[in-house]
Amino acid sequence: SYHQAVRENKHLYNSLQELRGNIRVFCRIRPSFNMEGKSSIDYTGNDGSLIVIDPSNPQSTRKIFHFNKIFGPDATQDEVYKDTQTLIRSVMDGYNVCIFAYGQTGSGKTHTMCGPCSGLNKNFGVSYMALNDLFQISSARVDIKYEIQAQMVEIYNEQVRDLLKDMPAIKLEIKNCSVNGGLSVPDASTRSVQSVDDVLNLMKLGEKNRVFSSTALNNRSSRSHSVLTVHIIGEDITRCRIRSCLHLVDLAGSERVDKSEVTGDRLKEAQHINRSLSCLGDVIAALAQKNSHIPYRNSKLTQLLQNSLGGHAKVLMLAHVSPEADYYGETVSTLKFAQRVSTVQLGAAHSNRESSEVWEIKRTDLCQQKIIESLK
Ligand code: ADP
Numbered sequence: 049s050y051h052q053a054v055r056e057n058k059h060l061y062n063s064l065q066e067l068r069g070n071i072r073v074f075c076r077i078r079p080s081f082n083m084e085g086k087s088s089i090d091y092t093g094n095d096g097s098l099i100v101i102d103p104s105n106p107q108s109t110r111k112i113f114h115f116n117k118i119f120g121p122d123a124t125q126d127e128v129y130k131d132t133q134t135l136i137r138s139v140m141d142g143y144n145v146c147i148f149a150y151g152q153t154g155s156g157k158t159h160t161m162c163g164p165c166s167g168l169n170k171n172f173g174v175s176y177m178a179l180n181d182l183f184q185i186s187s188a189r190v191d192i193k194y195e196i197q198a199q200m201v202e203i204y205n206e207q208v209r210d211l212l213k214d215m216p217a218i219k220l221e222i223k224n225c226s227v228n229g230g231l232s233v234p235d236a237s238t239r240s241v242q243s244v245d246d247v248l249n250l251m252k253l254g255e256k257n258r259v260f261s262s263t264a265l266n267n268r269s270s271r272s273h274s275v276l277t278v279h280i281i282g283e284d285i286t287r288c289r290i291r292s293c294l295h296l297v298d299l300a301g302s303e304r305v306d307k308s309e310v311t312g313d314r315l316k317e318a319q320h321i322n323r324s325l326s327c328l329g330d331v332i333a334a335l336a337q338k339n340s341h342i343p344y345r346n347s348k349l350t351q352l353l354q355n356s357l358g359g360h361a362k363v364l365m366l367a368h369v370s371p372e373a374d375y376y377g378e379t380v381s382t383l384k385f386a387q388r389v390s391t392v393q394l395g396a397a398h399s400n401r402e403s404s405e406v407w408e409i410k411r412t413d414l415c416q417q418k419i420i421e422s423l424k
């Protein structure tokens with residue numbers, strides 16, 4: 049019967065979800081800046097695996113990493129977004145979603161998330177395309193009325209600051225979302241947004257207010273995590289409300305302290321960054337391993353994102369690497385971090401198409417769940 053088919057489908061979906069979890073890790077290799085130089089990455093592409101070779105010792109053992117998806121230096125912004133799109137759709141269905149860009153300074157995090165979005169050469173990144181989709185879906189749904197709000201904060205030296213205020217000096221408190229209507233930083237400026245351009249203007253303001261300082265690696269390297277949060281409140285004709293949020297996170301550079309040759313304040317920054325990134329890694333790894341204790345409370349970043357990590361939330365980590373041989377050490381450390389939080393087992397055979405399919409299945413299932421509930 050129909051009911052039985054729905055039940056069987058649901059069972060199938062549950063076992064698929066059990067098998068694959070809600071965490072995905074994609075890896076993106078940026079184009080090389082050094083045309084003649086040797087690359088440390090042997091990108092094989094098709095099967096979701098990536099091989100790195102120690103440039104100082106090419107005969108040594110090659111390291112192989114596996115991810116849900118790998119984007120080579122030629123991948124376009126559109127290709128990267130295409131594999132993220134189903135995730136964005138599920139935000140409108142009531143799921144909380146968190147997308148991170150991880151990697152050393154200069155590896156392409158901001159390029160992927162924001163892209164060059166001013167001047168003549170517009171090449172929009174994930175954030176813009178995601179928001180564009182959110183607004184398109186919300187205006188196309190006649191059965192649900194959506195209200196969309198945005199916040200933008202940064203975490204710098206374990207302090208949360210409002211990026212939408214010209215003077216982001218006041219430290220903000222992280223509060224329990226469940227008693228604050230889904231807002232983990234209720235005191236941060238919360239702006240109602242009607243279009244993707246509204247959000248773009250907020251992002252520009254936020255980027256301007258973000259803390260920059262110089263290191264030996266990059267004189268405009270971002271030493272803070274920036275978190276753009278979009279809250280979606282949908283109300284259907286029965287006045288039933290769905291609330292969800294999307295976090296778009298451009299993490300601080302993951303490079304290790306010794307390489308940046310830093311001391312004093314810069315050293316303190318680097319230590320805070322290293323600690324919060326390793327806490328993030330611990331939380332995602334604990335979720336991937338389905339541990340009973342998830343150490344959210346160890347950093348501001350994981351506290352802030354708690355409602356979008358774990359439970360029914362979906363997490364996508366976009367790990368970025370620089371292909372130049374000089375960055376071999378950082379590249380391996382980024383890949384190891386990303387591999388640790390990935391549910392894809394080292395050496396396991398898998399398809400690199402699975403990611404979007406799984407999200408598609410979940411989306412369909414949510415509709416089925418609604419059907420099942422209405423049949424009860
Ligand atoms: P990060 O934010 O990780 O420090 P950026 O996104 O600022 O790194 O990238 C460093 C530089 O490399 C920038 O000039 C950026 O435009 C360029 N870049 C990064 N990724 C790509 C890419 N996929 N294609 C072309 N240029 C890129």
Ligand code: MG
Binds near residue numbers: 157158159270298
């Ligand atoms: Mg950046």
